[in-house]
Amino acid sequence: MPETVVITRPRAQAGPLAQAVAALGFDAEVLPLLEISPVADPAPLRAALAELSDYALVAFVSPNAIDAAFAQLAAWPQGVPLAVVGEGSKTALAGHGLTDANATIHAPRDSAHSDSEHLLASLDLAALAGRRVLIVRGDGGRELLADSLRAAGARVETVTAYRRSVPELTPELALRLDALLARPNVWIITSSEALRGLAGLVDRIDPAGGPRRLREQHLIVPHARIAETARALGMDRITLTGSGDARLLAALQSQE
Structure with a gap:
């Protein structure tokens, strides 16, 4: 069993996974590698949300996008379809009262x-051609979703709901990182951006x-793109699990 399982998600999403890791008998340490903060000007987000009923589809790129949007909403307008990219986002929607039972939620067919x-x-x-689609996201990120929808003829609008940043390298963080790197641990990494930030902090x-x-640390990652980022950084102790906390936890148990 590893010394520590390091949970690197933003703090708002780290708690449930850390509790599940601890319930398996592991020592879980929450070390957020991305900090999530509100946008400086929430007016564009509020303006987009005020027109939700006019959209044929509203896509959220992450649980943070969902939480930031729903903080500005009294209720989701009935009949407006949603789209999410992963199980974490479906869980976030459920936390705001939206499930497959009461809303149309599009997600990858293979979880x-x-x-x-x-x-x-x-x-x-084809059904979205000529119709308005809203993408709610953080600052930066991939353009594939927006570009592909536009190529299909959709009238795509994007709005930034939150900001992401690598944490400041304080003396306390430096000491924590140094201690974790002093022995083999397992790191659950759920973002390529977070992994690049970690490499920069360590350097x-x-x-x-x-x-x-x-490079001596073992990474558990849910997506091939994160594994590719790790290999580009020279790391090869990588377990690729697929999306969802259940798969992350199953991979962790197999390390015992």
């Missing part, structure tokens, strides 16, 4: 694959030995 490519494959793109605290120490 093991949480990405824009598989979401697009589940949509009737700053230990330019000479940090990259080597990071």
Whole structure:
């Protein structure tokens, strides 16, 4: 059993997974590698949400996008379809009272694959031609979903609901990272951006030995794109699980 299982999700989403890891008998440590903060000006988000009934589809790129949007909503308008890319986002919607039982929620047909490519494959793109589609997302990120919907003829609008940033390298964070890198651990990494941020932080605290120490850690990741990022950073101790906490936990148990 590893010394520690490091949960690197943003703090708002880390708790349930950390509790599930601890319930399996592992030592879970929450170390958010992305900080989520509100947009400086929420007016564009509020304006887009005020017109929800006019959209043929509203797509959310992450649980953070859902939480940020629903913080501005009294209720979801009946009959407006939603789209999400993964199981975490479906769980976030359920937390706001929306499930397959009371709403039309489009998601990848295979729950093991949480990405824009598989979401697009589940949509009737021809039916969206000429119609308004809203994508609620964080700052930056991939353009594949928006570009593909536009190519299919949809009138795509995007709105930023939150900001993402790598945490500031404080003395406390430097000490925590140094201690974690001093021994083999398992890191649950659910974002390529977070992994790149981790590599940058490690390089700053230990330019000479940090990259080597990071390569000695074992990563559990839910998506092939994150695994590709890890390999590009020189890491090869990688377990690819597919989307969903159940798969992450099953992979963790297999490490015992």
